[in-house]
Amino acid sequence: MSIHTIQRETQVEITVERSRFVALSFRISSASDGKSKLKETQMRFPGATHYCYAWCLREGREEFSSDGGEPPGNAGKPILWALRRFRVTNTMVVVVRYFGGKKLGIRGLIEAYGEAARMVLEKSGLIEYRRAYLFLVAMSLPHRNWFINRLLAITGKQTELVFGEDETATFRVLENEKEQVEAFLRQMQREGKILKFEFREG
CATH class of the missing domain: 3.30.230.30 (Impact, N-terminal domain)
Known part of the structure; x- marks a missing residue:
């Protein structure tokens, strides 16, 4: 059920x-x-x-x-x-x-x-109900637009992002998108384009 x-x-x-x-x-x-x-x-x-x-x-x-x-x-x-x-x-x-x-x-x-x-x-x-995950990403301002476009390419849809004053972005993805988004964020972190990220079910 x-x-x-x-x-x-x-x-x-x-x-x-x-x-x-x-x-x-x-x-x-x-x-x-x-x-x-x-x-x-x-x-x-x-x-x-x-x-x-x-x-x-x-x-x-x-x-x-x-x-x-x-x-x-x-x-x-x-x-x-x-x-x-x-x-x-x-x-x-x-x-x-x-x-x-x-x-x-x-x-x-x-x-x-x-x-x-x-x-x-x-x-x-x-x-x-469709299981989703909430991501919180800390990034530098110059990479914001690039990040939005890359996220669109990965998920295939416009993802609602909420930006905080401290240059953090919060967004949700569905369970079937989580693994690919997480891999993308780890790569960005290695390249220095984001400072850190975390996620939780929600």
């Missing part, structure tokens, strides 16, 4: 026994990305009672969930189960709860968090 990722980041909201549950979906490529998205969510929704979340990375080989102060296993796990049911990777769901004054009990919590996660994943839409 195919592995998917979400097509777009979005949010939904449901109310259960006067408690508001706001579910948000995110595309992430690492645990660090997930922690950043959690901080952003906490800033967007200040004063919430709980911030519960889960993510799946690396085609299910890396998973994590947090109950965010809810009873253990009643919030993060239902979110993670939803991610598994949708067979998504590199995806995170955060469910923000504003307590409405009435306790929901174990079953009520599991159903509320699971339903919120299910709804936001449905709204996000799914696309087939």
